Amino acid sequence: VKAARQRSARAELTNRRSWLDPGQLLDQKFHYLAIVPLIVVLVALTAYPAVQLVRMSLSDVALVSGGTSWSFVGLAHWRSLLDDEVARIALTNTLIFATVVVTAETVLGLTLAYLVSGTRILNTFYRTVVILPMLLPPIAIGAVWRLMYDFNVGPINRLLHEVGISAPLWLADTRWALPSVMIVDIWHWTSFMFLIFLAGVQSIPSELNEAGEVDGANGWQIFRFIILPLLRPTIIVALMLRTIMSFKVFDVPYLLTGGGPGTATELISLHIERVYFQQFQMGRGAVLALATAAVLSVFIVLYQRASRVEKGQEAR
Amino acid sequence: MRRLWAPGLRHLVMLSVVGVVLAPILYTLLTSFKFQRDIYTGALLFEPTLRNYRALFTGSQGVFDRLIMNSLIAGFGNTLLVLAVASLAAYSLTRFGWRPLWSGLILGWLLFVYMLPPITFVGPYYVTARNLGLYDNPLTVGIAHMVLTLPFAVWLMQSFFREIPRELEEAAAIDGCSRAGTFWRIILPISRPGLFATGILTFIFSWKDFLFALVLTSTPRGNTIPIGIASFVQEYNLRYGELSSAAILATIPAVILIVLAQRHIVKGMTMGAVKG
Numbered sequence: 001v002k003a004a005r006q007r008s009a010r011a012e013l014t015n016r017r018s019w020l021d022p023g024q025l026l027d028q029k030f031h032y033l034a035i036v037p038l039i040v041v042l043v044a045l046t047a048y049p050a051v052q053l054v055r056m057s058l059s060d061v062a063l064v065s066g067g068t069s070w071s072f073v074g075l076a077h078w079r080s081l082l083d084d085e086v087a088r089i090a091l092t093n094t095l096i097f098a099t100v101v102v103t104a105e106t107v108l109g110l111t112l113a114y115l116v117s118g119t120r121i122l123n124t125f126y127r128t129v130v131i132l133p134m135l136l137p138p139i140a141i142g143a144v145w146r147l148m149y150d151f152n153v154g155p156i157n158r159l160l161h162e163v164g165i166s167a168p169l170w171l172a173d174t175r176w177a178l179p180s181v182m183i184v185d186i187w188h189w190t191s192f193m194f195l196i197f198l199a200g201v202q203s204i205p206s207e208l209n210e211a212g213e214v215d216g217a218n219g220w221q222i223f224r225f226i227i228l229p230l231l232r233p234t235i236i237v238a239l240m241l242r243t244i245m246s247f248k249v250f251d252v253p254y255l256l257t258g259g260g261p262g263t264a265t266e267l268i269s270l271h272i273e274r275v276y277f278q279q280f281q282m283g284r285g286a287v288l289a290l291a292t293a294a295v296l297s298v299f300i301v302l303y304q305r306a307s308r309v310e311k312g313q314e315a316r
Numbered sequence: 317m318r319r320l321w322a323p324g325l326r327h328l329v330m331l332s333v334v335g336v337v338l339a340p341i342l343y344t345l346l347t348s349f350k351f352q353r354d355i356y357t358g359a360l361l362f363e364p365t366l367r368n369y370r371a372l373f374t375g376s377q378g379v380f381d382r383l384i385m386n387s388l389i390a391g392f393g394n395t396l397l398v399l400a401v402a403s404l405a406a407y408s409l410t411r412f413g414w415r416p417l418w419s420g421l422i423l424g425w426l427l428f429v430y431m432l433p434p435i436t437f438v439g440p441y442y443v444t445a446r447n448l449g450l451y452d453n454p455l456t457v458g459i460a461h462m463v464l465t466l467p468f469a470v471w472l473m474q475s476f477f478r479e480i481p482r483e484l485e486e487a488a489a490i491d492g493c494s495r496a497g498t499f500w501r502i503i504l505p506i507s508r509p510g511l512f513a514t515g516i517l518t519f520i521f522s523w524k525d526f527l528f529a530l531v532l533t534s535t536p537r538g539n540t541i542p543i544g545i546a547s548f549v550q551e552y553n554l555r556y557g558e559l560s561s562a563a564i565l566a567t568i569p570a571v572i573l574i575v576l577a578q579r580h581i582v583k584g585m586t587m588g589a590v591k592g
Contacts, residue, residue, distance in 0.1 A: 031411055031495065032412055033408075035404070035422070041401055042425060042466075046429050049437055049440035052440040056440065061443065066449070067447045115330055118326055125334075129338065132571070135524075136570055136571075137570060138526060139546055145340065147340075150554075250433075269527075292435070293433075296432060303431070
């Protein structure tokens with residue numbers, strides 16, 4: 001009896017302590033509090049900068065020793081956006097760039113995923129090699145292709161010379177510069193589409209392909225009439241995702257052409273960097289950054305809706 | 317008949333794809349061991365030299381020891397911060413009964429950040445770093461990289477936590493383990509493979525970045541390896557030997573880490589687009 005009373009007293013004590021002890025109170029809320037660091041980081045690194053970006057777009061920001069000095073200028077920078085000829089060219093170039101590379105990467109990624117999913121030997125080897133470019137530092141990729149394209153010492157022109165084709169100047173030729181940058185992007189990012197489509201192709205039950213074979217379909221017909229229709233939702237989502245991501249392109253063109261010759265390869269990101277850090281017009285840079293973010297937000301919202309629809313269908 | 321040649325054709329196409337992917341990298345590797353004269357003749361057989369690698373560490377541009385150090389500081393700083401923040405948040409999101417509205421808001425916010433071009437963040441980061449006296453510091457670069465790495469880190473850690481049975485936590489609670497204690501002593505040790513994979517991917521993303529380092533640093537005090545590589549290109553006379561050796565140097569750690577975490581990369585790189 002004494003032991004039981006002692007036990008109940010101790011239980012009461014711990015019970016009471018849970019109300020008094022802040023440590024225990026914190027612990028009970030642990031699941032709830034664990035999200036706090038993430039919110040703090042997100043506010044500091046995304047919400048606060050967003051507010052700052054809006055303020056910058058309405059101000060002249062000058063660099064002074066030990067910091068910056070701001071003066072309010074109203075909508076002047078926003079108005080200057082309308083006469084920014086280079087920004088218009090950069091937008092056009094970015095749209096052309098995105099359309100071409102995303103189309104090429106989708107077709108190639110789909111083909112490679114189909115080919116690799118059908119192999120048994122060397123399967124892991126192929127997969128590792130194909131995803132390699134995506135994980136390399138883009139600046140190293142820029143360096144590699146700078147060497148490839150070099151007019152004098154580059155192996156591409158050396159090969160073309162061997163077979164008697166007079167090679168263009170690639171990166172220094174206004175007509176060839178943008179296609180050259182696109183080729184590198186396709187080399188770089190086809191792997192991304194490949195990964196998404198490989199997962200898609202592998203999720204198709206093999207009975208379907210076998211049924212197709214029994215009915216006498218050849219490889220192309222199986223691809224065209226079984227795999228492609230089943231992958232349609234995946235393809236749409238991947239296309240949207242990669243289009244949005246292609247607007248991020250910066251490092252590789254920065255190293256290959258720096259936007260030149262002239263404005264031949266000027267892309268949005270390169271242009272914003274130049275306005276910010278070579279012309280030191282922080283306000284105008286902020287306007288361009290906000291405009292870019294606003295346009296992409298529309299795409300991102302559409303993407304999130306599309307991917308939710310796809311997942312919903314998958315679950316049913 | 318078709319069955320005989322179809323697999324052969326597949327491998328033929330795939331092997332040429334492998335060639336297209338690897339040839340530029342291998343050519344750069346060869347170039348990094350060449351004397352200038354062999355770079356100009358394009359010889360495939362040549363007398364190898366380490367002179368290009370030595371030039372990265374000695375002489376006027378020999379700052380790569382410092383740049384490697386800075387890349388490691390940014391990379392490890394970023395990885396530690398992200399693992400701490402992401403594992404706590406992911407645990408809360410998978411185990412606390414958040415209303416779909418709130419958890420959806422947080423995950424949507426992360427996905428949004430993940431998809432926006434990094435260039436939209438750099439202006440305010442630059443101004444803030446200047447104002448706070450954090451400019452030209454590798455740790456600042458590491459903190460800025462959180463905006464690139466946090467979204468997929470939370471995503472990945474969630475997928476690992478979801479696989480842990482709830483009974484484990486219930487058993488711990490019955491044995492009198494506090495909630496924080498359960499997380500620290502039971503959940504984290506079990507998720508070690510997940511933390512490892514997430515950490516590797518986080519580190520690679522930080523190691524790869526060029527833009528944030530370009531904007532937030534200006535001297536070898538804060539510069540990372542990609543800045544060093546880009547500086548070779550700005551000269552009038554491009555020295556391909558040094559450029560190649562620097563590119564190879566930046567590539568090696570990435571390749572090693574990829575081999576270590578191959579399986580998880582698919583999940584991390586295609587955040588949200590691949591199920592499971």
